[in-house]
Amino acid sequence: MAEYFGTAVEDIFNTMEERFLSEGTLDVDVTIGYNISGEGGGNWKVTIKEGTLKVEDVDGEVTDCTAILNANAETFVGVTLGKLDAGEAFSSGNIKVDGDLTVLVAVLPKAFKPFKPVIKASAIVESVEERFRPEKAEGVDIKIGYDLSGDGGGQWTVVVKDQTCTLKEVLDDDCTVIMRMEAQVFVDLNQGKLDGGTAFSSGQVKVDGDIGAAGQSASLFEKYVAEGAAEEEGEELISLKCVPSINQRYATGPTMGKWFDGLKEKKFFASKCPQCGRTLVPPREICAQCRVRCNEFVEIGPDATVTLIDVVYYASPDPLTGKIRETPYTALFMVLDGVSRDESFAHDLNPKDIDRIKPGMKVRPVWAEKRTGSYKDLLYFEIAD
């Protein structure tokens, strides 16, 4: 079975039952389809209804769900484990969602505990060189053999000599000591879930050769710590989720008010400092540098020259609507025609121009048909050619 980041796709679906949080989904009724392509992929249909869960491994592409997630196996596992950035996966198209995206964002976090990868015996053995403590191995010359049977098992030899440690994926004949056990027993011993003495006396661990060397070997290595294990050790505490909100009505005053009034008429106004002559865009009451009121307005624009470009690839909610924005989107910094110096103004760029936009280009505003004196009166700027 193909693994990515040490985890197979089916591990994630197979553990859904035990990770399910029934009380978080009492008011939920959704079906989520997963079409996972590539090696180790497959098709699953997950039904969450009023506190119950059904996970089905289905044949062929899943259709007809509240939301369907399409991804390749590596991306899916990586995002699930937090090894890959979800926002990036969405914006790069490695994950595509058909249907209601908000289901994934709103339902999944409260329906499942996070997936924690299963710890495998091989991962513990294979990290032995990293965990080696040379300062403890002065004068030590031993070969420790591991013969682990069952699921996830294998045979290895750890050679410690001249304060170095080498791992071989074979069981040498001349080992100082060989420890034989089920792979799961080995994992439990390393996780502190099983006591070494008990495992030995109960026959779960068999030792061939120098028992003393087996005892000594423990001090030669740092304890194996699985990723995320530190969090697991902490007590699980309750957190409360809520969104504090207070409806606001911001005054624009006569100065910002002039700007928004102008937008209604497809016009841009700057306030002008009577002392230094600079224009303020959008207009403000006062020139901060000269400390004088700016009561005069001048019309500027509507065309502008681009100075800086900022292309945003991560998905974030639109602050005005709360809906997830289309990505990528662009914040354009530009100098409107007729300003005094280089006071730049920012707005969106027509998405069709993202590939072509460059500093120094001329752009023109595209206006909304219905204008009410708000940010949305301007749809965006676009390349003027």
Place this chain on the structure above:
Amino acid sequence: MKRVAVCAVAQYKCDSNIWQKRFQGMLLDVLEDIQKQTGMHFSEEGGVRSIVSASDDVFDARTISDNGMTDVLGAHYREEEKMAQESLNALGYAMSIILSGHEDVVYVAGHCKESQGESRNVCTNLSYDPFYGRAMGLDYTNVAALQARAYMEKSGLTEEQMAKVVVRARQWAEKNPYANATEQVELGDVMYSPMLCDPIRTMHAYPVSDGAVVMLLASEERAHEFTDNPVWLTGFGSCMDSYFLGDRDLASNFALKNAAERAYKMAGVKDAKKEIDLVEVMDCYAYQQPMWLEGLGLCGDGEGAKFIDEEGPAKYNVNLSGGMLAGNPIMTSGLYRMAEAVLQLKGDAGERQAADVNRAIAQSTTGGAGQFHTVVVLEK
């Protein structure tokens, strides 16, 4: 010891809905008023270099509420600090800047637009812990009602006495060009006004208000550059009570008594009853006026109610501005209290001018049911 002078004060006329201005615009008006009164300027030679502002992130609905008005404040290229607390504490901060010798001229600015949010109670609800207090719906109004009930039990304060406080507040407010609620009322209007949260009635509560205040402080050496008639800041004290209501004796005036004691000690006031001529208290609700007067030591413990009938407020020139009951925004009330005390000491209080005022106190509070109190002593 160094002395700190209040050179001038400027107040924005309070209103329940200043829809036509951003708070930046309100502040700019009062700041220009101060500049006109004093000649205070921002040039490098002799200009003001230090500013303390007071505002609240929740009421302004923006993070770091001072950063949207630094242009207006003149903070560009200068030192500006924000006090996220009731505004009278900004004054304490400015005072310490001068006493420490760090700067000689500091101005203090406070603003708040209660009308911007849909409900001020929702704003003050956010000051409670998210687990219990907020979930229960605690806010400054309904928490004050708990204190009102406790204080009525302790002092015997009656509906009629509370109504008397409100009627008197409106009478004085009518003479104050900066007050919000100036409509005259009778005892019955107050006593039968709709119940907000028992025992607090609509007319026992200060009206929703917007406003801004600026005042200029200077060291004794430099005060003469700005005024011929300075008022001296001689005492400052503040004290915090427990955050959790259950830990507090709501009728005890714990925080106010301590704040007053500290301010009096600094000013050398031994017996407030004999040495104070004028008082401005932040009475958000009618019951608070007698209760705070008690905390300030102007009458005995538990005697605030009786003090109303004995015309104590008239004797001590209490709230000749109309007080908080006549309407100031909650985070700026302390500076409005102080502005009135300064005008009275300067002899600039117009129709409200009291005779023979040599020493005055201004008090403010924030946190539900007077959790935190600040007291300032001012002298001619």
